Amino acid sequence: MAVVVPVPAEKRVAQARMAPPSRFGDKAFEWLTLAMALAVVGLVFLVGWQLAHGSSVAIRRFGFHFLATSTWDPVAEQFGALPFIYGTAVSSLVALAIAVPLSIATAIYLTELAPLWIRQPIVSLIEMLAAIPSVILGLWGIFVMIPWLRTFSFPLLKKFLGWTPLFSGPIYGVSMLAGGIIIAIMILPIITSVSREILRSVPDLQREAAYALGATRWEVTRIAVLSYAKQGLFGAVILGLGRALGETMAVTMVIGNTPQIRASLFAPGYTLASVIANEFTEATTDLYLQALFEIGLVLLGITILANLLAQLLLKTMGAKMTSRAVQ
């Protein structure tokens, strides 16, 4: 039996104010955050549209020949992207050849072998390396690395491997190989930290099973860990490739910026990203600017492809990737 007590007026007002929380605020906030989250999708379209729009005349004029022509002559308005595509591909491959074994071995060291107390300090140092801006690495490259390479490393390589076309020809210092080495330094941290996350996601049961069979440490790593993590590690490498393809400042400062296709790694080269960096503000004619926009479009295309592939490989791996590792 309920007793109805009359509610005083002030209290009624208070109740009315407390009563149903406004739906409007909730809806508005949800839509606001949704709009912000959709900004990333908008940005993808913006980038694609802006580059395609900026290069429409060049695309119509050159067609697919743009990708297969090796003449880059702004004065005669002859534009072909082949030397830059070649330079980007070769410098990135050199970078991967150096960075992949080092990074994966370091990731193995950090997850399987190193004493526990030393792991965190090493991870922190690698994060610091990742934080060094590209332009500063380039500065170091010009004034420290190039002189070393010119006077010491390159002559040595030429002496022992000079019979291969890769290490022949005159030595200038600035070269495709120097570009590759600088890119390798830039992508070491990301491949290492992503590989480390991948290896950490390998279940301990795998390792224990291998140990139980009497395997040595290396055998455990090889049989139980690496074969399990193969796909994810491949994803880490492709992610590194994506970064390598788009690396700009440091490469521009050491690669020599000469649009040519040479077999020798000692010869100067040019990459897609560096030609944009160097010539964009010097583009005097509309067609020149259009051609540079089209170079940007090519660069965007290949980096997006690399990133899509990497994301797919890493995703199916099921490793929980922290954003820290990827940055």
Next chain:
Amino acid sequence: MQATTASHTWRKIKSAAASGLAFVSAVLVIAPLGLVFLYLLRSGANSINWSFFTELPKPVGVVGGGMVNAIVGSFELLGLASLIGVPIGVLGGVYLAEYGSTRANSMLRFVADVLNGVPSIIWGVVVYGLVVLRFKSFSAYAGGLALGFIMIPLIMRTSEEVLLLVPAGYREASLALGIARWKTIVHIVMKTASKGIITGILLALARVAGETAPLLFTAFGNRFWNHDLKEPIAALPLQIFTYAISPYDDWHRQAWAGALVLVVMIFFVNILVRFLTRERTARFR
């Protein structure tokens, strides 16, 4: 029997050799950090003096001068970039953590990660077409916008991560008190995660502070003070680049000094962040 022991020893040797190689690799990976920092200190430290932080760049041939306009310019650009990157990034992160369906979220995360992989120079080209061509001038606004675009996916992902760390119980307790969901999110969830969100913002700022490529044809650089954000503006990384590729010894010295200042600022933020996150993870575990 003899054979088994021999092969066992061989396997042990192989294992030790592999461990040794892995250790050497780790040393080689860290080596560039030490080498770069060593040379920054050696070549940069003696060019840093009071006038570096207080004077404008001197013309070629005149010894001395500083980079004060570039240092201030960098901070202005970071401020402008934050105006774009922080609200969009943080609120987008809120959507991912609090609202979106699993499918929509994995799609958005995927797009954000792909966006993260877009080379920074591309952002320069895009903003050039979007702003510089349209308004017929390089400007601080354009530079800030390019850096802001880069910050968006970075901040979105870190914000989402730290918001998801907030225990569900906090949300439930607040909702049970009849507090509207959006107020719960703003006052309880985001407040609890505020340290982590700030950490993410600082990391993103430290990352774009060193970006040069997107500024080459947006902010463009400036040898003097910039008094109008619609005009070209100097930035520390741009100035380092210009000086590094110049043929003058004095400018090279200035470039090293600028690089040292930039690296010290970036390392400072990174160490600060490490300090902040240590506390955070301790609290949530």
